[in-house]
Amino acid sequence: MTKRILSLLVASILVLCCAAALADDGGYNIGYNTNYTPITGNNRPANMATPSNSTLLSTLTHNCPNTGIMLPKTFSPYETTYLLTVANWVSRPTFTPVAMDPSSTITVNGQVVKSGGTSQAIPMTDEPQAVTIRVTNVSGASTTYTIYLQRRPSEKRTRISAGYINRIYQKGSDMRIDADLGNIKYLGTTYQEGNRSTFTNNSTDGYDYVVDPNCILYYGTKYNPIRAADINEFMYNYRNTGSNLYTIIYIEDEIVCVLPYGADY
Numbered sequence: 001m002t003k004r005i006l007s008l009l010v011a012s013i014l015v016l017c018c019a020a021a022l023a024d025d026g027g028y029n030i031g032y033n034t035n036y037t038p039i040t041g042n043n044r045p046a047n048m049a050t051p052s053n054s055t056l057l058s059t060l061t062h063n064c065p066n067t068g069i070m071l072p073k074t075f076s077p078y079e080t081t082y083l084l085t086v087a088n089w090v091s092r093p094t095f096t097p098v099a100m101d102p103s104s105t106i107t108v109n110g111q112v113v114k115s116g117g118t119s120q121a122i123p124m125t126d127e128p129q130a131v132t133i134r135v136t137n138v139s140g141a142s143t144t145y146t147i148y149l150q151r152r153p154s155e156k157r158t159r160i161s162a163g164y165i166n167r168i169y170q171k172g173s174d175m176r177i178d179a180d181l182g183n184i185k186y187l188g189t190t191y192q193e194g195n196r197s198t199f200t201n202n203s204t205d206g207y208d209y210v211v212d213p214n215c216i217l218y219y220g221t222k223y224n225p226i227r228a229a230d231i232n233e234f235m236y237n238y239r240n241t242g243s244n245l246y247t248i249i250y251i252e253d254e255i256v257c258v259l260p261y262g263a264d265y
Contacts, residue, residue, distance in 0.1 A: 054101035054137035063094045080145045081214040085152040092121035105136045128251040162261045168235045175211040218259035
């Protein structure tokens with residue numbers, strides 16, 4: 001069975017079902033899609049450690065409000081992994097992090113950035129990359145935020161598939177997902193029509209990929225997705241919440257996002 005290689009523009013339409021919006025301050029707020037359940041405060045899983053506020057960001061924005069599409073959509077200080085896609089002509093995105101504790105030190109890809117200041121420009125190519133933003137308090141404790149950064153469309157490197165998860169297992173130091181992937185057919189070429197899709201699976205094919213350590217994982221259903229704190233929570237729950245049919249986004253040969261699949265988004 002062949003896998004259809006799609007641009008992240010289509011992937012973002014499928015996942016987010018909306019275009020990027022301008023934030024009040026002219027930047028785009030990074031974080032959660034409002035259709036998902038944020039794991040903050042009382043919603044945080046019991047097995048998820050709460051870092052010190054002195055190592056957290058209160059807000060994080062970027063300078064691509066018109067083309068930047070994030071997953072998740074709304075920033076949460078306790079969520080440390082995000083996927084940002086930008087238009088294929090964007091060349092120098094920047095980030096503006098704000099620390100909860102003004103005495104903390106912020107670095108973006110190793111370069112110090114003042115809280116509330118603009119980071120250095122991140123040179124863009126057609127290759128995917130990860131941007132690391134680290135917040136370190138005066139005691140040396142730190143929290144690292146990872147933003148997967150990718151131009152779209154980029155059919156060469158970033159793909160989206162759908163299929164049934166056969167098993168999740170560990171091989172060496174890597175967690176892996178073995179899935180039976182099928183075909184996603186989009187029903188139109190316009191924005192309004194192109195985000196409607198159907199899934200077909202005519203035969204059983206095994207595809208085995210490494211799960212990135214910072215992979216964004218949701219289990220449950222399209223209408224009630226729940227973000228897992230880590231792959232262990234995802235592995236425990238995904239079989240207990242109905243269908244194990246999932247949308248899988250991967251860069252190169254590593255899975256970076258898994259969420260419940262729903263046709264006709």
